[in-house]
Amino acid sequence: NAGVTQTPKFRILKIGQSMTLQCTQDMNHNYMYWYRQDPGMGLKLIYYSVGAGITDKGEVPNGYNVSRSTTEDFPLRLELAAPSQTSVYFCASSYNPVSYEQYFGPGTRLTVT
Amino acid sequence: KQEVTQIPAALSVPEGENLVLNCSFTDSAIYNLQWFRQDPGKGLTSLLLIQSSQREQTSGRLNASLDKSSGRSTLYIAASQPGDSATYLCAPRRNSGGSNYKLTFGKGTLLTVNP
Secondary structure, X not given: OOOEEEEOOEEEEOOOOOEEEEEEEOOOOOEEEEEEEOOOOOEEEEEEEEEOOEEEEOOOOOOEEEOOOOOOEOOEEEOOOOHHXXXXXXXXXXXXXXXXXXXXXXXXXXXXX | OOXXXXXXXXXXXXXXXXXXXXXXXXXXXXXXXXXXXXXXOOOEXXXXXXXXXOOEEEEOOEEEEEEOOOOEEEEEEOOOOHHHOEEEEEEEEEEOOOOOEEEOOOOOEEEEEEO
């Protein structure tokens, strides 16, 4: 199992550009999550999904969109990138959010200038 | 709103020492609590998941305890090694409405184990 994979590892965007962060898991987990981690801060939940076709907002969803067309994939889209979106983005998945651990991908480091 | 505090923010110890990392949370209505380690520039690795009905969970040299009623968890690391150097994060999980069983993260404890 590869676990949770994310691409790209690094990206620099100009203000106003758009991009999609990719996340794939091969553990057949229904639950998937996107977090952002700013320096010296805890992780904040952006969006989550409880299964294919079902997504919902987390704490900090503004400026982002997600889709979940398959169990494996949960891409995060940034429209009109802003400097405030400079952060490290982590995707995670879990089988059952109550009893089971969340597994994290390696992260995407995004800089918006 | 759940608030998670981790003390100390940073800790430096000589190799071989036993140490305790502390985590406190304000809302005790949690399902479980997960401890992670994060190496610089890397993702999070799950260390231990302790359910709300459990008092302790052990994995190798790691032991996590949970006192839900007082809103506290500790991570005990025995016989520390330089390879244990990392940031340690705790994250209690509660239901914040609907199907969002939300993890709330502390800012972490940066551990350095000196050879």
